[in-house]
Amino acid sequence: MSTKKYRGFLSKFLFINESGWGIGLFIDEDNKNHQMRIKGPIGQMQTKIIYEIQGNLEDHPKYGQALEVSSFKIADSTTIKQAIGFLSSDLFPTIGKKTAEQIVDFLGVDAIKKIRQDPEIIKTVPDISHSAIEIITSVVNRVDQEQELVEIFTMNGLRLPFLNQMLKWHDDKNELLEIFKTDFYSYSRKNSFQPFLEVDRVSLYFGVEKYGVVRISAWIYEIIKEILFTTGHTFTTSEVLIAETRKRLQVSRETVIEALVFCKNQKTLVFDNHKIYSDESWSDEEEIITTIKTITSRANLKPTLENFSEDDLIQEIEQEIETSFKIPNFQYDDFQRAALKSFLSSNILILTGGPGTGKTMVINGMVRLYQKIYGSQNFALGAPTGRAASRITETTNFKATTIHKLLKASGDDVFEINASNPLDLDLIILDEASMLSNHLFADFLRGTSPVKKLVLVGDVEQLPSVSYGNLFEDLITANKFPTIKLTKIFRQKERNGIIELATAISQGQPQNLEFENLKNIHFLFEENNQINSENLIKTYQALVAKQPVGNLNYLQVICPYYKGELGINNLNTIIQKKFNGNLLKGDKIFKKGEMKFAINDKVMYLKNDSTLELSNGDMGIINLLKFENKKFTSALVEFNNRDIVLKNSNFSELTLSYAISVHKSQGSEYNNVILILDPSSNNYFLTKKIIYTAITRAKENLYIIGSQESFWKGLEKITASRKTTLVEKIQKNF
Structure with missing residues (x-):
């Protein structure tokens, strides 16, 4: 060419x-x-x-x-x-x-x-x-x-977007050259320049020594970030880091050790008791310890209501909920009442329980108690995802928001609400706390450190966060904060097979269930993917025919993996072709990369975007695609009952969502869930927590299509424990 x-x-x-x-x-x-x-x-x-x-x-x-x-x-x-x-x-x-x-x-x-x-x-x-x-x-x-x-x-084929961004911030060429020649790696870290390999190419061009301490230390920092993200640990060891660095860069052990010392002196890595942390993972654990210690040591909120009886107030709230939610003879059980009383006496409270155990009704009661006793509206309800926040709003009638919106996120890891500009709230309740990473929770605490009462609610049996740390489970394991575990099942007028299966999995006894007698669960086990595909189409066809218009929570396909014959990528293509007739209208299709988008497509936004007021994981329906002279200009997509205009550039953060991952489904509930277990995929990472999290997304009907062998092997496999020092530090400091 x-x-x-x-x-x-x-x-x-x-x-x-x-x-x-x-x-x-x-x-x-x-x-x-x-x-x-x-x-x-x-x-x-x-x-x-x-x-x-x-x-x-x-x-x-x-x-x-x-x-x-x-x-x-x-x-x-x-x-x-x-x-x-x-x-x-x-x-x-x-x-x-x-x-x-x-x-x-x-x-x-x-x-x-x-x-x-x-x-x-x-x-x-x-x-x-x-x-x-x-x-x-x-x-x-x-x-x-x-x-x-x-x-x-x-x-020289260097990444021009780096330069374009820097030219907005710097006028002087000599200043830019100084940055490129001295330590472009540090500059890139501070300004979130990615990918790292392109940062490395720029640095090499401007003269960084190929096997010098500056470059090797930058690689070490990138490698430890990858290790922590992949494993979920908050630290690694010198031997792991040395071995991986030598493997990547083909350098001597002595060269790596010299670079490790440089990292220590530059404070990009923290060395403690034979463990190595990134500066970020270390400071996150330290922030969590420091702030929760401050919260627990504060004097309890002073009530404005005088001479009240906790039992009388709880009874009053039960009557209010009975009326508001039309639940005859509504009453909290002993554990729920204990949670409400502990809420009044504690500055930090942890509430955990599986599906149907009434966590949401306890949240409702806590807010009502707070309003009655303290006479204030100075509280917030939050969750890690937009869909989880919407679900709290729908089920409690109290407004909830995402943590990113609460902190006024203006970019990745950039929040207007921070240590220098914190929120001064009396009460914050965070739901779906099992999804919280150490890093997000640390940012949350930096921005809300004056809070008087903090309640964390979640299901400890679900998957932990995508990022490093095991926050929710660690806080429970530390055994230093009041923790209430709800076990009684409320969400069933008659037997609910989904909850029975979830409970059995949680207790490690799914083999004791009579699967053929489980109501509202349909097992379509088959090792042949041709038959699995046919079962998927038949099941989807039967369900989508009954789907109310615009109800995105009516039906969801969930799959643990992206690749494979029946992985997420292929599933989205299969379902889109079969069930969206607009795909046949070639002049009304927008193609972005390998993906095609048509009117009525079910889509998901993959980024927290403060300008569009969209959260990572928000789902929508494409209502309109606009073209001028056959060229795509914009789309009108309905997210959370709001019409959002998306430009070409926004589609880089958009994907089809007929089928989604287990992690992406977390925090949401659907009337009908189809769980796909592809026998052709490598199921080595399929675990008890992945299957448990997937099946507990279903409220009314669950269909499991695919490999029976994968299902049982997954249930036997316990998720590898994440290595953190949060429990140890909490027990030492409290």
Whole structure:
């Protein structure tokens, strides 16, 4: 593929993202009727300015030809009109056409070239103001510096979005070069530049020593992050870290040890009692210990209600719930009443229990008790996901929000509510606490440290967080905080096979159940995937025919793995093709990567986005796809009863959600769940907790399709224990 060169100007951007990658329309300088699409890291280009660009032409079956830009630079002016147009462009604020004409009249068509070579020459132009001289010389200097760096990045295949972002923050080329040459790794960590391999390439180009301590230590930090994420541990050992680093970089043991010492001195790693933590995982555990110790040591909230009886108030609340939720003869059981009383006497309380044990009704009672006794509305209900928060709101009639919204997230790990600007609330109740990672909980505590009462609610039998730590289970295991475990099942007017199966799995006794007698569970075990596919289609067809319009919680396919014949990726394609007829309307389809989107598709957003007010895991339905001249412009997607406009760039964070992972289903409940266990997939990671979490997403009917062998082997496999020091530290400090 030969490289093509063009000279012309950018007429407009069709799309541009935050990192500077964009699509634009480029007009040929000599033939204004020749317009072409260009794409690539062109975010620093300005419209209406003559550029020389080069790249490779690509053919797209739908959009036609486009140039993948590999480099661009501002072209030298060849006519007086071009020179005047350049000097009076938006690049030079306050320099109008009249001043530009003065300069070109005096210095000629190559005025910019002359100024570039000798900045003092601009002072010889008659009647030019001092401010105009300063603006022109500074802009020419800045543009030259930027252009030089852009050329370095484009010609050497370095990640231009890094540079585009940095040019927004730094004006001086020498300052940028200093960052690139000294320790671009540290800069990238602070500013969340990813992927690491691209950071490494930039650093190597600008002269970091390949086997020097700076580069090896950066790799070590990246490796420990991967280890902690993969294992869920909060620390590792020197031997594991040394072995993995040597394997990746082919360096000596002595070289790695020297880099480990450097990491210790730089405080990117923390060494304690033969354990090695990342600075983040260490500070998270320390923050958790420090803040919960502060909360527990505070004086209890002072009631505004005088001479009250706890039992009388609880009875009053029972009557209110009976009326509000139309539950005849509603009464809390002994453990629920104990939880409500412990809530009043404790600053930190943990409430755990399986499905149907009435955790939500206890949350409801706690809020009502708080309002009656303390006469205040200074409380918040929260959860790790948007769907979990919505479920609390629906089942308690009290407004709940995500932790990210509560902390006013403005980006990954960036919160407006933080240690410097904390919320001052009397009470916070967090549901689905088993999903809390150490890192999110530490950020939460930093932003809510003045809280007087904190209640954590969850099911300890469910999967722990995706990120490192085993927070909820660790807090219970430490045995230093009041903990109430609910065991009595309330959520069944008659036998509920789903709850019976969940309880048996929790107790390690599923083999004692008579599976054929379990109500509302349908076992369709088969080792042949052709039959499994047919069973899926039949089951889905029967259920979707009864699905109320717009009810996303009516039916959900859940699968533990993404790959395989019946993994999540293929399942979404199979279900979409079979059940969304709009996929046949080729002119109304938007293709993003390997995925196709059509009207009525069920989708999931994969990012916390404060601008769109969407949370990672929010589900929606595509109601409209807009096209102009057969080109996609935007989509209207209904999330949580709100119509959200999504642009092309947002679709990078969107996926089909007919089938989702067990982790993505956590925090939600569905009327009907189809659990797929693909016999062709490697089920080595299928565990008791994964199966338990999946089946407890179902409220009314559960269908298990696939491998019986995988099902039983998974139930026998206990999730490997996550190594943390939170329990040890709590027991030492309390």
